[in-house]
Amino acid sequence: MLLGQPALRARLRLGSFAALDQRVQLRYAIPPMSPEETASYVGHHVKLAGRSDTLFSDDALARVHQAGRGLPRAVNNLARQALVAAFANRSAIVDEKAARQAISETDGE
Numbered sequence: 001m002l003l004g005q006p007a008l009r010a011r012l013r014l015g016s017f018a019a020l021d022q023r024v025q026l027r028y029a030i031p032p033m034s035p036e037e038t039a040s041y042v043g044h045h046v047k048l049a050g051r052s053d054t055l056f057s058d059d060a061l062a063r064v065h066q067a068g069r070g071l072p073r074a075v076n077n078l079a080r081q082a083l084v085a086a087f088a089n090r091s092a093i094v095d096e097k098a099a100r101q102a103i104s105e106t107d108g109e
Contacts, residue, residue, distance in 0.1 A: 032070030035062060041072065042079050056094045063099035078102050
């Protein structure tokens, strides 16, 4: 079993890894999450953290999903940064403003 990020697929196609690439019998790429899956994913993590109330507005989740392209790691990073922005803004929930701030701060990385 060989697991990895999308860059692994590209690297395996290089000539120096051709023999290994030929031996991979089954390939599967996990597709990006839909907007609904992203909202459920973030909501699940919020519940795991002990919150049962609404912490992310629908607009914020839509922005996080769009900017993160539905990729779990990107969604995680943006949601965490949006939480920090909401805290800095003294906001009770992560709103669209906090999501935009998170996106602008992570775009530079």
